[in-house]
Amino acid sequence: MTRHLILGTGVAGVAAVEAIRGVDANAEIVLLGDDPFGYYSRPGLAYYLTGEMMEKNLFPFATPDFQKLNIRYVKGGATKILPNEKIVELDSKSRLAYDRLLIAVGAQAVRLTVPGAELEGVVKIDHMSDARHILQLTKKTRRAVVVGGGITALELVEGLISQRVNVTYLLRGDRYWSNVLDEQESRIVEKRLKEEGVELIYHAELIEVLGKRGRVNGVKLLDGRTLRCDMLAYAIGIQPRVELAKEAGLAVDKGILVNEHLQTNDPNIFAAGDVAQAYDPLTGRSIIDSLWGPAREQGRVAGLNMAGRKTAYLKSPPFNVTRLAGLTTTIIGTVGRGRDDDLVGIARGDSETFRSLPDAIAAQSGFDVNRLRLLVGEKYLLGAIVMGDQTLSLPLQKIIAGHADISSIREKLLARDAKIADVVADFWREWAGGQVVA
């Protein structure tokens, strides 16, 4: 009987458990996790902060669902992996033996390192416990300063606004999420934030958190300004939790390096989700995604391989549907490039692919709330951003993932003042007609 050990109770770990059990009814499966809340919807924390969801509704699986999978759930964290002995050591000095090991421990927030970062009232949103902590603090918080970028920083801004906290959002550069959004899109988001009452300060670099009796009471900026606040919330990026793998001698770059079977350089050890840097046979590159969909799919494929069903992970173009300042936004494939000074490396809800844009021409339309931007390659669409009206979000996702040949509409898309939404809608009707659309 094969012994499977899964480290991490996030979606990658759970998907792996389901996949293994689907193939092997008798295998021993142990799920080891150090998050006291176990498996919950990490992206759902944004809706918990805004008050749209209650904590208890963020758990997709109830106890009977886990019972059905017939696993042993061990609360605790691994402290060491001993690949030669095929043993994982736990906090409590107990040990678990495995035949196949999956590392799906995710990523954690990059910590703020400025002086004063340890003060009460300096918060991040990484786990359920952080969201709970923030909500407790908001009761006595009148003004918060938010620093950072990407989706998570806006989740903080919007969550705090919903809790009736006044928010000042500091940007290091001159616009929001500059390496994924174009200027027009950044401005749309910023305008909406201002309408919600958020104060935006550009070219602002936080150098110190000020406090009194152990609690935040302000922040100091590089230009000498001081801002009064009771909370500092930050989202400056995430780091894959690679320490265990590194110490065990596994190949690690930014994440744990895995081949297309999600296997590390030790054939008995696999990695999936935010901690994994997965090889993409199509591009020859190893990529980190911090997205729910790829984490689930990687977990599933890793599980199948662990159970002996050799399966390749076929990376599809990453996409994310999110709300930016209340505006539903879909990001598909490759849409930007370069770096964003508000972030260190990657953020949650992010993919490195979003920023790997080679030379492509942008076609765009809409300059108010609804906006559509397409990245038009020679023969295919490379990426798209759909803001506001989401009519074309699903068609574009299928067109990009399905490598639809767009040669026939390329000129129309790039024509001056082209009505690109109509061109895409017409193309979709014709193309989807000849496809089996899931």
Place this chain on the structure above:
Amino acid sequence: MALRDLFRPESARHKASSAGQVTPDSARCVQCGICSFNCPIGIDVRRHAWTGEAVVNSRCLTCGECVARCPRGVLRFERTDLFAEAAQ
């Protein structure tokens, strides 16, 4: 139904009474549970979005709450036009 009507919450609600079943696109879902939370009769729509199976449930009112409230466009109505089939 025009293509652009498919994803609009208002028209989703409006079409509900004539439409058939709620169908998920699992790849978009992050299991936040807003759909299940807002279902007036307590169908676990989130589980359908996990397994990818349409909500084929005689208790489903096709009220459109889950379709309208999903923040990520996971759910849509798929028509099960029984009369059209019968007519053929």
